[in-house]
Amino acid sequence: MLASGHAQGTAPASPLTLVTRDGRRPVPTTILNNQEFIALDDLASMFQLAVREDTLAGGVTVSYKGRTIVASADQPMASVNGRVVTLPAPVARIGRRLFVPIDFIARALAPVYDSPIDLRRASRLLVVGAIRVARVVVSIDAAGPPTRASVEVTPALLVSSMFDAGRVIVRVEADMLDAAPPPAPAGLIDQIQAGNQTTTIAFALSARAGMPRVSTTTTTESTRVTIEIPPVAPSQDTSAAPAPQPAPPPLAAVPPAPPAADAVPALPGQRTAKLQTMVIDPGHGGGDAGVRGPKGALEKQVTLEVARRLKRLIETRLGVRVILTREEDRAVSPDERDAIANNNKADLFLSVHVNGAPSPAMKGAQVYYLRLDRAGEDARLRTAASELVLPAVGGGVRPIDVIPWDLAQAAHVDVSSRFASMLEEELEKHAPMGPRPLQQAPIRVLSGVNMPAALIEIGYLTNAEQEQAVQSAELQGGLAQAIFDAIVRFRTYLEAPAAP
Amino acid sequence: MTPRLASLARGKRKRWLQAAAIVVIFGAAAWGASQLLERMVSPVQAPQSAPAPAAPAANVPHIIATLYYGTPDGQALAAVKREVALGEGPRAQGRQILESELEAAPPPYVSLIPPGTMLRAFYITDRGDAFVDLSPEVSTTHPGGSTNELLTVYAIVNTVTANLSSVERVQILIDGKQADTLAGHVDLRRPFERDTSLVRETKGTQ
Numbered sequence: 236m237l238a239s240g241h242a243q244g245t246a247p248a249s250p251l252t253l254v255t256r257d258g259r260r261p262v263p264t265t266i267l268n269n270q271e272f273i274a275l276d277d278l279a280s281m282f283q284l285a286v287r288e289d290t291l292a293g294g295v296t297v298s299y300k301g302r303t304i305v306a307s308a309d310q311p312m313a314s315v316n317g318r319v320v321t322l323p324a325p326v327a328r329i330g331r332r333l334f335v336p337i338d339f340i341a342r343a344l345a346p347v348y349d350s351p352i353d354l355r356r357a358s359r360l361l362v363v364g365a366i367r368v369a370r371v372v373v374s375i376d377a378a379g380p381p382t383r384a385s386v387e388v389t390p391a392l393l394v395s396s397m398f399d400a401g402r403v404i405v406r407v408e409a410d411m412l413d414a415a416p417p418p419a420p421a422g423l424i425d426q427i428q429a430g431n432q433t434t435t436i437a438f439a440l441s442a443r444a445g446m447p448r449v450s451t452t453t454t455t456e457s458t459r460v461t462i463e464i465p466p467v468a469p470s471q472d473t474s475a476a477p478a479p480q481p482a483p484p485p486l487a488a489v490p491p492a493p494p495a496a497d498a499v500p501a502l503p504g505q506r507t508a509k510l511q512t513m514v515i516d517p518g519h520g521g522g523d524a525g526v527r528g529p530k531g532a533l534e535k536q537v538t539l540e541v542a543r544r545l546k547r548l549i550e551t552r553l554g555v556r557v558i559l560t561r562e563e564d565r566a567v568s569p570d571e572r573d574a575i576a577n578n579n580k581a582d583l584f585l586s587v588h589v590n591g592a593p594s595p596a597m598k599g600a601q602v603y604y605l606r607l608d609r610a611g612e613d614a615r616l617r618t619a620a621s622e623l624v625l626p627a628v629g630g631g632v633r634p635i636d637v638i639p640w641d642l643a644q645a646a647h648v649d650v651s652s653r654f655a656s657m658l659e660e661e662l663e664k665h666a667p668m669g670p671r672p673l674q675q676a677p678i679r680v681l682s683g684v685n686m687p688a689a690l691i692e693i694g695y696l697t698n699a700e701q702e703q704a705v706q707s708a709e710l711q712g713g714l715a716q717a718i719f720d721a722i723v724r725f726r727t728y729l730e731a732p733a734a735p
Numbered sequence: 736m737t738p739r740l741a742s743l744a745r746g747k748r749k750r751w752l753q754a755a756a757i758v759v760i761f762g763a764a765a766w767g768a769s770q771l772l773e774r775m776v777s778p779v780q781a782p783q784s785a786p787a788p789a790a791p792a793a794n795v796p797h798i799i800a801t802l803y804y805g806t807p808d809g810q811a812l813a814a815v816k817r818e819v820a821l822g823e824g825p826r827a828q829g830r831q832i833l834e835s836e837l838e839a840a841p842p843p844y845v846s847l848i849p850p851g852t853m854l855r856a857f858y859i860t861d862r863g864d865a866f867v868d869l870s871p872e873v874s875t876t877h878p879g880g881s882t883n884e885l886l887t888v889y890a891i892v893n894t895v896t897a898n899l900s901s902v903e904r905v906q907i908l909i910d911g912k913q914a915d916t917l918a919g920h921v922d923l924r925r926p927f928e929r930d931t932s933l934v935r936e937t938k939g940t941q
Contacts, residue, residue: 367861367862390860390861391858391860391866392860392862392864393862393864393906393926395925408862450912450913451912451913452911452912452913453866453906453908453913454911455856455858518919519879519919523919525879525918525919526878526879526880527878527879534879568915569915569916569919588880588881588920589880590880590881590882590883591878591879591880591882591883592809592810592880592882592883593805593809593845593846593847593878593883594807594808594809594810594845596808597808597809597810597882601881601882603881608925608926608927608928641924669882670810671810671882676881676885676920676921677921677922677925677927678881678920678921678922679915679916679919679920679921679922679923679924680920682922690881690920692880692881692882695880696880697878697880
């Protein structure tokens with residue numbers, strides 16, 4: 236006889252959720268004598284089990300692919316393939332149905348089942364199969380301001396973050412999250428969403444919040460994301476706070492230049508048909524000297540000289556507004572360089588560098604444009620396929636593309652490749668070219684600019700002959716002319732894209 | 736326990752003992768075979784070729800790994816086969832391979848990782864992401880240049896992915912933290928997949 240004859244169970248406070256590769260669904264359980272039970276027929280259909288009641292012995296035999304579990308009706312134990320395991324309660328009967336304690340799943344069924352079974356009691360999840368579940372614990376370390384929050388992800392997994400529309404979104408590369416209930420919002424954080432349904436944790440920031448800084452550290456056990464939110468700087472224009480903010484947040488210590496009062500940040504993926512503003516980025520600066528030549532020439536000085544020469548040439552002969560990311564010898568972070576271009580709605584971005592190689596014989600110019608990794612390629616496809624419609628100032632709506640700020644270049648890679656090709660073709664006429672004159676690479680400063688962009692290495696500073704040449708007015712003039720000619724060609728292409 | 740349950744459990748225990756005996760016999764046979772195999776792949780005598788700096792001691796079991804260095808002109812990567820001490824499991828083996836990669840390159844190749852760079856940690860996640868944590872010298876003493884930096888990054892990435900089949904992507908950390916770049920050019924914020932487009936030479940055992 237089964238012990239609990241005609242007992243009546245009650246439903247638990249929250250249902251157990253079965254999670255498999257195919258999705259998730261609630262699994263009914265019942266509380267009986269302060270123990271949580273699950274119906275054996277439900278388990279049988281979930282796990283393809285054969286259940287046979289043994290009325291003589293007073294137990295239940297559960298079979299799975301020739302493996303057997305014998306659960307006792309009068310003792311809180313079961314024999315699992317010959318090994319005895321204890322359970323919190325014996326098999327129970329409610330009406331015509333047989334029930335086992337939910338621990339039966341982990342202690343008796345898991346050892347004989349083909350796929351991993353993970354019963355996560357705290358989060359009420361029953362995970363079946365090779366599913367990557369990330370345990371996520373959000374905490375607010377300091378209410379501030381500045382407010383500091385952290386996200387602890389266990390085990391160590393890849394984590395990405397983005398800042399968009401006043402929200403910091405942390406995405407964990409897992410199949411699902413096992414998220415602890417988030418703490419109450421505090422300081423400059425208005426709301427925290429950390430759910431099991433998605434693999435993201437979202438922090439909605441208050442209107443008083445400035446640009447957040449996000450950093451990630453990884454150990455063998457876990458990945459920790461720290462978000463530091465300063466109060467808004469007095470010079471920052473808060474009137475546009477509800478609008479999306481595509482300019483990248485300053486992950487480095489130096490804050491980005493505040494946007495001009497009348498500047499509306501360029502929207503991700505937005506294409507322009509005119510070349511009105513260009514940003515030239517002299518590489519390195521300040522404590523970062525870049526490559527050093529054998530006679531002491533510094534890359535940071537050469538890039539600034541070439542950038543100034545280019546600015547004069549383009550502004551006077553082309554009438555295009557040119558902004559340099561640095562006008563003097565100072566350190567500028569990649570994010571700040573990108574922010575200057577994005578906040579000024581630049582139509583074209585060119586980063587100027589001088590190369591280095593272990594061999595002093597290496598020489599020649601090279602042009603780079605961004606190579607997307609898998610995440611970037613996904614972002615590019617998403618941009619092409621989806622858009623968000625937002626209300627516009629003065630009524631109506633306008634569609635915008637949504638793309639993570641640090642992948643803003645993804646929407647422009649095709650056009651950037653055209654610009655890079657034109658640069659390479661024009662440079663070839665004026666300067667010696669390197670062995671791979673046109674390359675795609677994951678260049679940091681190019682990834683966050685929301686406009687066609689390229690990086691040029693004008694020569695090798697580690698080559699004694701080129702060290703002298705790149706400092707000469709002759710080569711600099713020739714290079715500037717080549718770049719100018721490429722920009723003229725690109726403007727023609729940009730303004731008449733159907734007939735490049 | 737009920738008598739029926741006890742009898743069922745006794746039957747299972749007997750079969751378990753038989754199975755255990757078979758496992759022990761097969762285990763002993765497998766151990767003998769592995770010892771024999773190890774002697775075959777890891778001869779006690781030193782190799783005939785000139786000993787490379789990274790080569791393990793002659794009586795230490797080793798594997799032949801593919802390490803990546805700069806070609807003599809510094810334009811591309813060269814895949815060079817070298818002897819590396821055997822490690823137990825992918826993580827230990829990865830450490831051994833990277834330690835060898837950080838040593839001086841065998842002539843005529845050039846090392847793309849600044850001298851003095853140490854491996855702080857190496858680990859692999861179940862998803863096939865490897866984390867290579869290097870000491871700050873990899874950045875602070877890097878000579879710079881986009882090409883140079885690209886070759887440094889892919890020397891590390893290709894060395895790990897070419898030798899550890901369980902690794903699909905490699906994330907480079909500096910001093911335990913995610914870094915922007917090594918020297919201002921190549922984006923280190925996301926993991927890299929293997930890229931052999933920069934490889935120009937492939938050489939046999941050094």
